[in-house]
Amino acid sequence: MDTANDPRLLVVERALEDLDETLQHGHIKAPIPQDEVRDAVNAAQSALQTLKYAYADPEHLVEMDAFSDLQTSMTEAETLLGGSSFHEEIDEKPLAVAQARWAIDLVTTLEERLFLPGEGLQLGVIVEKGRVLSTRDHPDADELLVTRVAAGRGLTVVTNDQTVKKEDEVGVALLPPTDLRGVVSEGMFLGADQGVLRGVEAGPDGRPEVEGAAYHETQNMLTAYLNA
Numbered sequence: 001m002d003t004a005n006d007p008r009l010l011v012v013e014r015a016l017e018d019l020d021e022t023l024q025h026g027h028i029k030a031p032i033p034q035d036e037v038r039d040a041v042n043a044a045q046s047a048l049q050t051l052k053y054a055y056a057d058p059e060h061l062v063e064m065d066a067f068s069d070l071q072t073s074m075t076e077a078e079t080l081l082g083g084s085s086f087h088e089e090i091d092e093k094p095l096a097v098a099q100a101r102w103a104i105d106l107v108t109t110l111e112e113r114l115f116l117p118g119e120g121l122q123l124g125v126i127v128e129k130g131r132v133l134s135t136r137d138h139p140d141a142d143e144l145l146v147t148r149v150a151a152g153r154g155l156t157v158v159t160n161d162q163t164v165k166k167e168d169e170v171g172v173a174l175l176p177p178t179d180l181r182g183v184v185s186e187g188m189f190l191g192a193d194q195g196v197l198r199g200v201e202a203g204p205d206g207r208p209e210v211e212g213a214a215y216h217e218t219q220n221m222l223t224a225y226l227n228a
Contacts, residue, residue: 138181175221
């Protein structure tokens with residue numbers, strides 16, 4: 001396995017770099033031990049570098065001490081941030097908090113994603129079948145819709161498809177959190193030329209059962225993210 005170029009490891013690597021920078025600049029202002037959290041993230045980065053250049057198959061990769069160190073370090077970071085619900089309890093700097101939640105989730109789901117079949121950049125992120133819980137107009141952009149989605153956890157997804165409605169069954173790719181005109185979006189709906197796909201079912205691996213074309217925009221977003 002070419003671990004040095006595997007999208008699952010590359011996306012985690014970039015997410016940890018962004019989280020380290022967020023902590024370095026004090027973007028999360030809540031009363032947390034910033035230095036200790038950053039130490040845990042730095043330990044995770046070190047472990048990831050060992051994995052990235054291991055050139056091992058998934059079976060051997062997850063048995064390495066470095067893989068255990070990666071998981072342990074990010075569990076420690078989550079605990080120091082306030083536990084599994086920290087992203088719901090820290091009110092300030094929603095983008096920085098969302099970035100931290102995303103990075104931790106990428107690491108905790110890495111083992112599962114290493115064993116997914118197929119190839120493509122979409123393997124680098126969590127993709128869930130979701131259900132739209134609510135929709136509202138964007139407060140500062142008439143062309144955008146703000147949705148809350150149950151997809152593994154509660155997510156905010158901002159979309160330009162105004163036809164999305166409550167109870168729609170959708171596919172959601174959890175992408176780098178982005179501030180879209182003052183609202184933090186934590187992912188993107190899977191779709192094709194006709195817009196957001198509805199009536200999405202989960203496949204045997206738990207991810208949405210959709211055609212490859214539904215990941216086109218997700219792949220474009222991840223390409224831009226890794227090359228930025």
